[in-house]
Amino acid sequence: MQTEVDLELTLGATLAAVDVSAWFGQRKVLDRVSLTMGAGEVTALIGPSGCGKSTFLRILNRMHELVPAASLAGSVLLDGQDIYEPGRRITETRRRIGMVFQKPNPFPAMSIADNVTAGLKLTGTSVSRAERESLVEECLTRAGLWKEVRDRLRQPGGALSGGQQQRLCIARSLAVRPDVLLMDEPCSALDPTSTRRVEETIADLRTEVTIVIVTHNMQQAARVSQHCAFFLAEDGTPGHIVEQGRTSTVFSDPVDPRTADYVNGRFG
Numbered sequence: 001m002q003t004e005v006d007l008e009l010t011l012g013a014t015l016a017a018v019d020v021s022a023w024f025g026q027r028k029v030l031d032r033v034s035l036t037m038g039a040g041e042v043t044a045l046i047g048p049s050g051c052g053k054s055t056f057l058r059i060l061n062r063m064h065e066l067v068p069a070a071s072l073a074g075s076v077l078l079d080g081q082d083i084y085e086p087g088r089r090i091t092e093t094r095r096r097i098g099m100v101f102q103k104p105n106p107f108p109a110m111s112i113a114d115n116v117t118a119g120l121k122l123t124g125t126s127v128s129r130a131e132r133e134s135l136v137e138e139c140l141t142r143a144g145l146w147k148e149v150r151d152r153l154r155q156p157g158g159a160l161s162g163g164q165q166q167r168l169c170i171a172r173s174l175a176v177r178p179d180v181l182l183m184d185e186p187c188s189a190l191d192p193t194s195t196r197r198v199e200e201t202i203a204d205l206r207t208e209v210t211i212v213i214v215t216h217n218m219q220q221a222a223r224v225s226q227h228c229a230f231f232l233a234e235d236g237t238p239g240h241i242v243e244q245g246r247t248s249t250v251f252s253d254p255v256d257p258r259t260a261d262y263v264n265g266r267f268g
């Protein structure tokens, strides 16, 4: 339960999926998924491979529609406004709802500093040199990378370690001031130390940005999230949410036996 003080400090936005279904061609891969991802919280999406977690995540910032023959039904509300409403600008939606991918994808030849501000061009934001410098420092600090790179901001992003590159990608996402950050298995390509640093970054960002993370790592879901949704696609049926709730409850006292089996590693 959040206190009044917590609420005052909490930024980010509430993202709500309502009855979201998805198809690739004729094949239905998600069936009426409803999930509210609250401001000030990390929501973890868990479930076995192929149950539609990434598809759901990509629907949340209008990336699903980039796949030819992909379609969807239902709505996604960002602070109450449907991101799929006709006339709503896709670039603005993607600015407000950023994405960090499984494999760190900085621009390798571009400097660390320029990587951070790379998204500004896409959103048509112009900033002075001084603003740019302070934005670079702010975003690298928020992403937990500033101290490690402050003396080499002109070096290429590709020269960083994998974990540093992933934090650079987080800094790049933050530079366009998103309300929500979607993360698709952001640590699966990282070693344990880098994973821990990224998890610390997620914890630090929680009160500033609403975070939704897909992870196969149950310990990670338990460590970083406050809310959790368990997806399942049984016997070729489309993926759906079996159970959702406070992470502590889903892990220690789940209602559905399939949730208990999954979080305890008995399948998946």
Ligand SMILES: Nc1ncnc2c1ncn2[C@@H]1O[C@H](COP(=O)(O)OP(=O)(O)OP(=O)(O)O)[C@@H](O)[C@H]1O
Pocket (backbone or CB within 6 Å): 024, 029, 047, 048, 049, 050, 051, 052, 053, 054, 055, 056, 067
């Ligand atoms: N571009 C695509 N074209 C056709 N089918 C796709 C496409 N992407 C995903 N699918 C199918 O949609 C279903 C859900 O896939 P999705 O990647 O969302 O699952 P997931 O739970 O994220 O899996 P994983 O944990 O392995 O990443 C799968 O059956 C997959 O084969």
